[in-house]
Every structure is written in C-alpha cells, then in structure tokens.
Amino acid sequence: MTKTGFVIANLFRKKTRTTLTLLSVIMAFLLFGLLQAVNVMFNAGADFVGATRVVVQARVSFTQSLPLRILPELEAVPGVEKVMYQQWFGGVVGENQQVFTFAVDPARLHAVYPEYVMPEQQWTAFGQTRTGAIVGRVLADQFKWKVGDKLPLKSSIFPQKNGSKDWAFDIVGIFDGKDEQWQRQTNTVFINYDYFNEANQFGQGAAGIYMLRLANGDVAQSVTEAIDSKYENSPDETKSQTEKDWQAGFVKQIGDIGLLVRWILFAVFFTLLLVVGNTMAQSVRERVPELAVLKTLGFSDTSVLGFVMAEAIALCAIGGLIGLTLATLLGIVIQKVAGAFLPISVDGSVWVAGLVAIVVLSLAVGLLPALRAQRLKIVDALAGR
Amino acid sequence: MSNLISIRDLTKSYVRGKQKVEVLHGLTLDIPKGDFVALMGPSGSGKTTLLNLIGGLDQPTSGEISIDGKRIDKYSAGELTKWRASNVGFVFQFYNLMPVLTAEANVELPLLLTNLSAAQRRKNVAIALQVVGLGERGKHKPRELSGGQEQRVAIARAIVSDPNLLVCDEPTGDLDRKTADEVLTLLQTLNREHGKTIVMVTHDPRAAEYAKRTLHLDKGQLAEQAAH
Ligand SMILES: Nc1ncnc2c1ncn2[C@@H]1O[C@H](COP(=O)(O)OP(=O)(O)O)[C@@H](O)[C@H]1O
Ligand SMILES: [Mg+2]
Numbered sequence: 001m002t003k004t005g006f007v008i009a010n011l012f013r014k015k016t017r018t019t020l021t022l023l024s025v026i027m028a029f030l031l032f033g034l035l036q037a038v039n040v041m042f043n044a045g046a047d048f049v050g051a052t053r054v055v056v057q058a059r060v061s062f063t064q065s066l067p068l069r070i071l072p073e074l075e076a077v078p079g080v081e082k083v084m085y086q087q088w089f090g091g092v093v094g095e096n097q098q099v100f101t102f103a104v105d106p107a108r109l110h111a112v113y114p115e116y117v118m119p120e121q122q123w124t125a126f127g128q129t130r131t132g133a134i135v136g137r138v139l140a141d142q143f144k145w146k147v148g149d150k151l152p153l154k155s156s157i158f159p160q161k162n163g164s165k166d167w168a169f170d171i172v173g174i175f176d177g178k179d180e181q182w183q184r185q186t187n188t189v190f191i192n193y194d195y196f197n198e199a200n201q202f203g204q205g206a207a208g209i210y211m212l213r214l215a216n217g218d219v220a221q222s223v224t225e226a227i228d229s230k231y232e233n234s235p236d237e238t239k240s241q242t243e244k245d246w247q248a249g250f251v252k253q254i255g256d257i258g259l260l261v262r263w264i265l266f267a268v269f270f271t272l273l274l275v276v277g278n279t280m281a282q283s284v285r286e287r288v289p290e291l292a293v294l295k296t297l298g299f300s301d302t303s304v305l306g307f308v309m310a311e312a313i314a315l316c317a318i319g320g321l322i323g324l325t326l327a328t329l330l331g332i333v334i335q336k337v338a339g340a341f342l343p344i345s346v347d348g349s350v351w352v353a354g355l356v357a358i359v360v361l362s363l364a365v366g367l368l369p370a371l372r373a374q375r376l377k378i379v380d381a382l383a384g385r
Numbered sequence: 386m387s388n389l390i391s392i393r394d395l396t397k398s399y400v401r402g403k404q405k406v407e408v409l410h411g412l413t414l415d416i417p418k419g420d421f422v423a424l425m426g427p428s429g430s431g432k433t434t435l436l437n438l439i440g441g442l443d444q445p446t447s448g449e450i451s452i453d454g455k456r457i458d459k460y461s462a463g464e465l466t467k468w469r470a471s472n473v474g475f476v477f478q479f480y481n482l483m484p485v486l487t488a489e490a491n492v493e494l495p496l497l498l499t500n501l502s503a504a505q506r507r508k509n510v511a512i513a514l515q516v517v518g519l520g521e522r523g524k525h526k527p528r529e530l531s532g533g534q535e536q537r538v539a540i541a542r543a544i545v546s547d548p549n550l551l552v553c554d555e556p557t558g559d560l561d562r563k564t565a566d567e568v569l570t571l572l573q574t575l576n577r578e579h580g581k582t583i584v585m586v587t588h589d590p591r592a593a594e595y596a597k598r599t600l601h602l603d604k605g606q607l608a609e610q611a612a613h
Contacts, residue, residue, distance in 0.1 A: 001490040003497055009485040293481045296442060297495045297542075298470025300463065378442045382477065383433070 007310045013283065018315070021279040025319025025361075026326070028272045029354060033327020034334075035261050036353050037344040051217040053112065054080075054224055055246040056210040059237035063088075065206035066236055077226050079219030080212045084108035087196065087208035090156035091189055099139060101153065101189040103196035103208075106132075112213045115182045122147070122173030130195040133169035136186025140174045142336070147171055153189070158200040167199075211243070269361070277365040280312050284369040291373050292381030305374035312366025320358040324351060389549060389582045390416040390439060395448035397434055408434050409605045411448070418549070421576040421583045423593035426602035432586040433554055435602065439584055440473045440552040441465040453549060470498045474543025474581075476553040480535040482527040488514065488538045489523035495546050513541040516579075517571060533564035540571060544581070551575065553585040557592050569595040 012018050056074065058064035065087065075083050084104060091101030106126040109116070118134065126132045133151050145151065151169040159165050169191055177183035197204055214220060224240035231238045241249075284291070294304055324346070331346035392414040398407040408431045416422055424432050437443040438450060441457050444465070450458045453472065460468060482491045492513050496506045514520050517537040527535050536556060543551055553572065557565035573595050575581045585596060593599045601608035 001486070001493050001497075002503075006483075006486070006490075006494075006497075009483075009490075013485045289479075289481060290483055293477075293483075294494075295466065296440075296469065296475050298466055298498050300466050379437050382442075382481075 003307075004310075007307060007314060010283075010287075010307070011311050011314055013287075017279060017282075021276055021315065022319045024272060024275050025316060026323040028268050029320045029323025029357070030326045030330070031268055031323075032265060032357060033324045033346045033350055033354060034330065034344070035265050036350045037327070037331055037346045038258075038261055051220055051242045051244050052214050053243040054212040054214060054220060054227075054240055055243050056212065056227055056238050056240045057246075058209075059231075059239045062209060065208050066210060066238065068205045068207040070231075070236060071207065071210075073230070074210055074212060074227065077212075077223055077230075079215050079223045081215050082108065082111040082213040084112040084211045085193070085207035085209065086211065087193065087206065089153075089158065089189075089191060089196065092154040092156055093143065093152075098156075099153075099189055100187060101155075101191060103193040104190050105193050106134075106190070109190060112211050115178045116175045116186070117178050118173050118175040122175075125172040126190075126192070129170060129172050130192055131168070131170050132172040132195075133189055133191045134173035134175055135171055135190075136188045137174060137176045137183065138187040139189065145171055145174070147174060151189070153191075155200075158196075158202075160199050161201055163201070269357070272361065273364055276312075276315060276361065277368075279315070280308070280365050280369045283311070284308055284373055288376065288381045289384075291376055292378045295376070295378050296382075301374045304376070305370045308370035308373045309362075309366045312370070313362040316358050316362040316365070320354060320361070324354045387418055388415045389418040389420070389453055390414070390584075391449075391451045392439075393449040395435075395438065395450065396446045397431070397438060397443075398446045407446075407605065409438075409445075412605070412607060414600070414607060416582065416584065418582055419576070419580055421573070421595070421597045422585065423596035423599040424584060424586045424602060425588070425590070425593055425599055428588075430602045431605045432602050436552050436554055436584060436586050440475060440550075441469045442475075470495065471546060472548050472550060474540075474546075474548045474551045476536070476539055476543050476551065476556045478555040478558040480527070480532075480539045480559075482535055482538055482542075484527050486526070487523065488519065488525050488527070488530065488541075491527070491538055492541045492545050495542060499546065509545055510541075513545040514538075516544065516575075517541045531564070532560050533567055536560065536564075536568050537571065540568070540575075544575065544579070549580075549582055551581050551583045553583065555586055555588065557587065557589065565589075565592065 056066065058066050066085075068085070071083060071085065074080060085108070086102040086104045089101040089103055091099045093099055106123065110123050122134065126134050133153075135145050135151070139145065149171045151171050153167050153169060155165050155167055160167065175186060177186050212223065214223060220242050224242070227240045228238055291304055294307070295301065299307075327350070328346040331344055335345060392412060395409055395412040395414075396407060397409040398405050400406075412435070424436065426432050434443070438445050439452070441452075441460070444460075444462070445458050448458065449456060455468070457465060457468060482488075483494065486494070489510055492510045493506050496509060499506075501509065510523070511520070514523055517540050519534060519537050519541065522530060522534060522538075527538070530538065540556075551572070556572070557568055560568060569592055572583055572585065576583050576597075583596070585592075587593055
C-alpha cells in the first residue's frame with residue numbers, strides 16, 4: 001500500500017456518495033468547458049477589424065434599407081476609395097438552419113474586403129453568373145458544399161416574383177479568410193445582388209447597408225461626419241461609424257449574453273462548492289477517530305491535513321478532467337454540426353481556465369475540513385469529545 | 386533491572402469552561418523494562434489520562450516523564466509525534482482500524498512513516514500478522530473479521546514497527562470472555578517472548594491476572610501495588 005492508495009481508498013469509503021459527487025463535478029466542468037468556450041467566443045470581440053472601413057446604415061435601424069441611388073454620392077465623399085452594399089437575405093438551409101446570407105455586388109465585395117481570399121477565376125465567375133453564390137470555408141466544410149453544387153436556399157424575408165420563398169443558386173466559389181481570425185468569419189454566403197434585386201418581389205433598389213473602404217484610418221471621422229450631415233433631415237438619414245465601432249455595437253449586446261453566461265457559471269460553481277464541500281466536511285466528520293489514530297501512529301498534523309487535502313484535490317481533479325474532456329469532445333461534435341452559428345472550440349485557453357477552476361475548487365472545498373483534521377486533538381477525538 | 390518508565394510528581398489538569406480540574410495529583414511511578422502492568426481503578430480516576438501521557442499522546446501540566454532515558458515531558462508536540470512512531474504501540478478498546486483498508490494495509494500503515502522498501506514493509510507486515518496468529522487473514526477488511534480478530538490486527542499494527550512499549554486502554558473491554566483470554570494470552574506472549582513492556586488499563590480483575598502486577602489508581606492517586 002502507498003499513501004496515494006490510502007487517499008484513494010478513503011475517497012471511495014462511501015461509494016454512492018463519492019460517485020454522485022463525482023458526477024456533479026463532471027457535469028459542472030462539462031458545462032464550464034462549453035460555456036467558457038462560448039464566453040471566449042463572445043469576448044473575441046472585433047479588435048481585428050481595422051478602422052479603415054466605415055459602415056453606413058439607416059439612422060432609424062440597421063434593419064431599414066438605404067436606397068441604391070446614394071451610391072455615387074457616397075463614392076464622391078473625399079477619403080472614400082471603394083464602396084460596397086449588402087442586403088440581408090435571411091437565408092435558411094433545409095428546414096430551419098439559418099445561414100448568414102447577403103446579396104452583394106461581387107466586384108465591390110472583392111474590392112472592399114480583400115481579407116476574403118478566393119481564386120481570381122472564381123471571383124470572375126461570381127461576377128458573371130447571375131444565379132451565382134460564393135460560400136465561406138466554414139459553411140462549405142459544414143454542409144459539404146463544392147463548387148458546381150446547386151444551393152437551395154429559402155429566404156425568411158424575400159419571396160421571388162412568383163411568390164415562392166424557395167430560391168436556388170449555383171455555387172461558383174468558396175472563399176477563405178486571410179488569417180485565422182478571418183477564417184472564422186467565413187460562415188457567410190454571398191449571392192449576386194443584381195439577380196436578387198430583379199427576382200425578388202419587393203424592395204427593388206434597396207441597397208441595405210453600405211461598407212466604405214477608406215484611403216486610411218485618419219479620414220474616418222471626417223468621412224462619417226460628412227456623410228451624416230449630408231443626409232441630415234433627408235428621408236434617408238444615415239448613421240455612419242467605423243466598422244470597429246459598428247461591430248462593437250453588436251459585441252456589446254453579445255457582451256450582455258457573456259455576462260449572463262458568467263452568472264450561470266458562477267451559480268454552477270457555487271452549487272458545486274456546496275455539494276463537494278458538504279461531501280468533504282461529512283467525510284471528515286465521520287472519521288474523526290480514524291484521523292486521531294493516524295496521528296497516534298505518528299503521522300504529523302501536517303500530513304493528516306495533506307491526506308484530506310489530497311482527497312479534495314483528487315475528487316475535483318478526477319471529476320474536472322473527465323468533465324473538461326467530455327466538453328472538448330462535445331465541442332468537436334458541435335463544431336461539426338453547427339460550427340457556422342456556434343463557432344465554439346474548447347481549446348487551450350478553456351483548459352487553462354478549467355485547471356485554474358479545479359485548483360480553486362479543491363482549495364475551497366478541502367481547506368476547512370483539512371484544517372479541522374489538522375487541529376484535531378488526539379485525546380479528545382479518541383474519547384469522542 | 387533498569388526502568389523503562391520513570392514518572393515524578395506528575396500532575397495533569399484540564400480546563401473545563403472557566404474551571405481548572407486536576408485529574409492527576411503529583412504521581413510518582415517506576416516501571417522497569419520488560420514489565421507488564423495492569424492499571425485498575427474506578428471510572429474517571431484518570432487511568433486513560435495517565436496512559437495517554439505515558440504514550441506521548443498528551444503533555445503533562447507539571448512533573449517529569451522519562452521513557453528509555455528520554456524526557457518526553459520536555460518534548461514539543463511535533464517531537465512527541467516522531468517519538469511515538471518508533472517507540473510506542475497503541476491498542477484501544479474499539480480497535481480503531483481503518484475500515485477502508487485490508488488487515489494487511491492497516492498493519493502496514495505505521496511503516497509508511499519509515500523509509501523501508503515496499504518489499505521490506507510487506508515482510509514486516511507478514512511477520513506481525515504471523516505473531517498475532519492471523520497470517521491467513523491479511524486480505525480481509527475489518528468488517529469481515531470478528532472482534533477478537535480485529536483486536537489482533539490492531540495489536541499487529543502496534544508491534545509492526547517494533548516499539549519497546551505497548552500501551553493498551555481496555556483492550557478486552559469489548560470482547561467476550563473467551564476471546565478476551567486469547568487476546569490477553571497474546572499480550573502475555575509479547576511480554577514474555579518478545580520483551581515488550583506493557584501498560585494495560587483494565588476494569589476487569591481477571592484481565593489484570595495476566596499482568597505481572599497491578600496498580601490501582603483512585604482519584605488521581607496511586608493506591609497500593611499488588612504483585613502477582
Ligand atoms: N480532555 C479533557 N478535558 C476535560 N476533562 C477531561 C479530559 N480528559 C479527561 N477528563 C476528565 O478527567 C477525568 C479522568 O478521565 P480519564 O482519564 O478518562 O478516566 P478513566 O480512564 O480512569 O475513566 C474524568 O473526570 C474526565 O472527565
Ligand atoms: Mg478510560
């Protein structure tokens with residue numbers, strides 16, 4: 001027998017209780033792993049999008065479309081190099097799988113977003129194929145789409161002229177991101193604006209929102225001010241901001257979800273603290289005489305503290321590692337089936353947070369019982385005092 | 386014969402609430418090496434208190450305790466812990482085995498404090514179990530053993546690190562007559578053949594018969610000493 005063997009034997013002195021406690025630790029860390037991954041995703045923020053693009057949307061709301069006719073006026077604003085527009089299509093694959101789908105002018109998308117990379121002939125094909133669509137790598141991998149495939153896509157908003165909301169496009173290209181962060185942004189489908197604009201039943205000439213590529217970041221403020229003052233008091237009042245601020249607006253809403261996630265995590269761990277803490281306290285309480293015997297035999301107060309601490313650590317570590325492993329596996333599955341909308345990955349940073357949580361939890365649940373065991377006086381414990 | 390235990394003017398008081406209660410009042414006592422002493426006396430007379438002081442489980446309020454020439458009354462709690470590991474074996478009324486460990490592992494427990502190899506530990510455990518007559522029961526958990534067998538495992542645990550002194554607090558208090566006799570015979574053998582000095586608290590005059598002599602403790606003072 002070894003000291004480790006002794007710790008493990010003590011841990012499982014009440015098999016049912018330990019198993020149940022272990023299960024709650026596993027469940028909590030599974031949840032922790034997944035929620036933490038979501039948290040990381042929400043906190044990823046928009047800090048990689050530059051300040052060299054400006055987004056122009058309708059002042060009332062970004063769901064309101066700006067008209068196509070202001071395009072040349074925007075192009076004429078000093079400091080603006082290229083302009084694109086995008087209309088939200090509300091794409092649905094199959095029964096109810098939402099995919100981010102935008103109707104765009106292919107050449108303008110290419111010019112304003114050089115971060116999306118695709119072979120030049122596919123860009124050309126996109127420009128020349130009226131029913132063409134290009135899909136991002138993340139989506140292509142998820143749905144196993146290839147160039148040449150038909151892409152049946154329902155619109156949650158726009159019916160065709162014949163009244164049907166079932167559209168069909170031809171996949172003519174698959175685009176990647178220029179780096180890892182932009183790779184993650186490739187969960188999008190772009191369709192040809194001209195075709196969309198002609199074929200849809202209403203809203204002809206509505207551009208949606210505009211993206212402006214600037215000569216450099218320094219002109220951002222003068223550009224946004226120039227645009228917003230130009231359309232002030234017109235029927236198409238605008239709200240212009242850098243792409244960074246625009247994203248930050250979304251991120252702020254999402255940030256509230258992040259806060260909610262953190263509260264859930266907090267509640268989960270608080271509960272876990274009570275459950276595991278109770279198990280540890282009970283386990284020490286019911287073997288006061290045994291702990292006294294250990295001391296009688298010559299084990300020091302510190303090593304008795306160590307035994308109890310080791311039990312707490314073993315309990316939290318076994319449960320925590322199993323839970324995090326399950327979260328990692330489940331994360332891979334989620335990534336496979338819903339990667340586009342929930343791009344979570346239980347990666348290194350989640351594991352680091354998980355390991356920290358294991359250590360903190362072990363200390364929190366182990367320390368008081370361990371100190372109690374350490375302070376135990378032999379003669380009192382043996383006499384049941 | 387030289388003394389293994391030498392006690393001078395030993396007092397022990399406990400603080401209960403605001404009150405100080407003296408349990409042992411200036412006790413003086415010598416126990417030679419190889420002795421087997423039965424300690425008798427009414428309940429509450431301080432037998433356990435005295436035994437705990439001799440075994441280094443507690444520290445005296447005043448007076449001297451020297452064991453094998455060492456003044457353990459001057460030891461710190463930490464020093465006492467180390468001293469106990471190699472110098473005293475303990476046997477209690479309720480055996481106090483670890484329920485989660487096999488008999489073997491229970492006996493091996495004190496050896497985890499030594500730097501013996503695993504093989505050496507196993508060998509010593511086997512010998513100790515042999516001495517108490519439980520060579521075959523090593524793999525059993527305490528609850529699979531009878532009371533007498535449990536107490537013999539506890540005795541094996543007490544002797545496995547080969548201490549000179551055994552202190553036993555009512556070791557047969559929870560056993561029937563026949564089993565008690567077996568355990569007492571075992572203690573007698575350990576005393577006679579293995580040279581262990583034994584101090585045993587008991588209520589039972591028949592148990593005391595197995596000792597070489599009996600000390601009577603009453604209200605924290607030693608009465609007459611009867612030799613057998
Ligand atoms: N740790 C303690 N705190 C307070 N009182 C104690 C303590 N230990 C023993 N006593 C008291 O000291 C007296 C002697 O106890 P003890 O040595 O256990 O007697 P015995 O073993 O002879 O029955 C009893 O009155 C007991 O209540
Ligand atoms: Mg007693």
